[in-house]
Amino acid sequence: MEPQMKRWKGSEFDTDSWVAYPVLSDEQSQDVELVEAFAAPIVNKKETSRLVRELNGLYPLDGLQHIKRVRACKEKDSPHPLEVLVCLVSDAPDRKAVSIDSLLPSDGVGRDGLGEPFVVKVPARPPLTRPQFELASKQWPTSFHEDKQVTVALRGELFSPPQKAAMHMYMMSAIAAARAGKEMGMEAVGAVVVNPATQTIIAVGHDCRGDHPLHHAVTVCVDLVARSQGGGCYSFDRYPACRFTSPTSDTFQNVPDAEGSSQPYICTGYDLYVTREPCVMCAMALVHSRIGRVFYGTASADGALGTKFKIHSQKDLNHRFEVYKGVLSKQCEGLNKLDNHIL
Ligand SMILES: [Zn+2]
DSSP: OHHHHHHHTTSTTOGGGOOOEEOOOHHHHSOOOEEEEEEEEESSGGGHHHHHHHHHHHOOOTTOTTBOSEEEOSSTTOSOOEEEEEEEGGGOSOSSSOOHHHHSOTTTOOOTTBOOOEEEEEESSOOOSHHHHHHHHHHSOBOOOOOHHHHHHHTTOSSOHHHHHHHHHHHHHHHHHHHHHHHTTSOSOEEEEEETTTTEEEEEEEOOTTTOTTOOHHHHHHHHHHHHTTOOSOOOTTOTTOEEOOOOGGGGTTOOOTTOTTOOOTTBTOEEEEEEOOOHHHHHHHHHHTBSEEEEEEOOTTOTBTTSOBGGGOTTSSOOOEEEEOTTHHHHHHHHHHHHHHO
16 A cells, blocks of 8 residues: 555645635634623622523623623632623723622612622624634633534535545646646636536636636636536637536426526536636626635635635625635646746
């Protein structure tokens, strides 16, 4: 086994040489925002449930349902084992001379069992990812509804070795197309559209903007997918590396009635592999074509799927999709260097 392992390790077939990480939305990637609150020690533990009930009535902490009201005291030797959130600093009746008396009007909450208040910071929003949850929990105990797929994806472990081998092969096709385009005087960018259900390549395209300013690799590829379905606007016949696969009969098995009200869009259910992060125009073309997932090799300075914008996660657009970056990153960086060399 050993000689074979050596031959594959570090070669262009080595799927361990890259990791695909998800490009998450701003909400999922941002830092944990904190707000100040008053907490107080519970000096008599028996009063805890009454205090929580009465404090929830007086200061309900609207919008902060992810925050736990009571926490165990951090210092082990503390005379009081529990601390309770009284209210947000912004909700306090008098923020200057703060005492437990000033925070609790006499007819609202019985102060028995409560010590003097102090300021803590609590997470302003529910955590969306495990890293956010871990940071938030350092400040104050926080509940977390974990999306396991996101957690595994952030560790770079979402895809199994056979899946990675297939992804590797698709990106190699995109790289080969980029090189072919480069040889014909275009920018070294390549793209491949794949049907993951059948594991077939539908279209392969490369940058053709020497012919037309809008013919970036991604738009070329989307047009070739349209051609494979009997549509498409352009001919790329003079570029042998730009090609599409004519669909088999079962590809159209879901095409409904002539009205086409539920007819799939051009790229419904398909994956795109592209050597470089797409620009805004290409990202919008992917939204319109209803792409399923996008995998790219390297980031672009004006990239619209993570670097400058995150068009795939815009809530006000009518289609969103998953994006992963880093597939064959070193080889894709090598392509970018070819272009930079010319510039
Ligand atoms: Zn583009």
